[in-house]
Amino acid sequence: MDFTLSEETRAVRDAFTRWVKEELIPLETKEQLDPDQGIPTEIVKRVRKQAADLGFYSHHMPEEVGGGGFSNLQSSVLREACGRSGSFLASYAIAGPEGPSPMHLMFNAEQREHYLTPLIAGETSACFMLSEPGAGSDAQHISTRAEKRGDKWILNGTKHFITNGKHADWGVVFATNDPSKGAKGGISAFIVEPGMYQVGRAHRAMAGFEGQTEIVFEDAEVPAKNLVGQEGMAFLTAMTFLG
Numbered sequence: 001m002d003f004t005l006s007e008e009t010r011a012v013r014d015a016f017t018r019w020v021k022e023e024l025i026p027l028e029t030k031e032q033l034d035p036d037q038g039i040p041t042e043i044v045k046r047v048r049k050q051a052a053d054l055g056f057y058s059h060h061m062p063e064e065v066g067g068g069g070f071s072n073l074q075s076s077v078l079r080e081a082c083g084r085s086g087s088f089l090a091s092y093a094i095a096g097p098e099g100p101s102p103m104h105l106m107f108n109a110e111q112r113e114h115y116l117t118p119l120i121a122g123e124t125s126a127c128f129m130l131s132e133p134g135a136g137s138d139a140q141h142i143s144t145r146a147e148k149r150g151d152k153w154i155l156n157g158t159k160h161f162i163t164n165g166k167h168a169d170w171g172v173v174f175a176t177n178d179p180s181k182g183a184k185g186g187i188s189a190f191i192v193e194p195g196m197y198q199v200g201r202a203h204r205a206m207a208g209f210e211g212q213t214e215i216v217f218e219d220a221e222v223p224a225k226n227l228v229g230q231e232g233m234a235f236l237t238a239m240t241f242l243g
Helices: 007-030 041-054 072-085 090-094 101-107 108-120 204-210 235-242
Strands: 128-131 145-149 152-162 170-177 187-193 198-202 213-223
Touching: 007 041, 041 090, 090 204, 101 108, 101 213, 101 235, 108 213, 128 152, 145 170, 145 187, 152 170, 152 198, 170 235, 187 213, 187 235
Parallel strands: 128 170
Antiparallel strands: 145 152, 152 213, 170 187, 198 213
């Protein structure tokens, strides 16, 4: 079996490595950045947008939604190059935290246009709200509740260890709409924006510069149009992100 990388894959890897060496590492030195002290959001946004313009940021997303359309091998090679670079800014250049995910392909056309397109272009960032104090990332046992009232959903509950929760322009939250059904039709996902929830305490000891935080929903009103996919069928959505 031949494990030699294709010329195209090597070219992408080398271009990324060169950019990190010539741009990101000098930037870290110039700005005297310390990940344990937090990275200024304006620098993160600059790196994210530049990476998107160069074709690195949304490498793993399909071309039909504006992504790079990289193969799994090409994306793996890019992530390996990121890890080998020694640059902590490099992770922001390849969609973390939190850039586009295959999970977002479950958005409908309107949601894609409003949320996914700017995300893929590196103009916004998101977060994934699943983990809870009493359930961890066990989607089948989350306690955050979603109740349908007219043309809105009312959400109540607490999420924790949410990466990029403090800085995200929007996020996808998972809530139980029918406890009796559990993962088989009782969990729904919703797109939420900062005005719909409160950002609580930070978990900096474990997260460092990634800024994991607590997110609190108290009678949060979420438009019905923000439902992701079908009502009660969000367990698959969560597994798409985690898997």
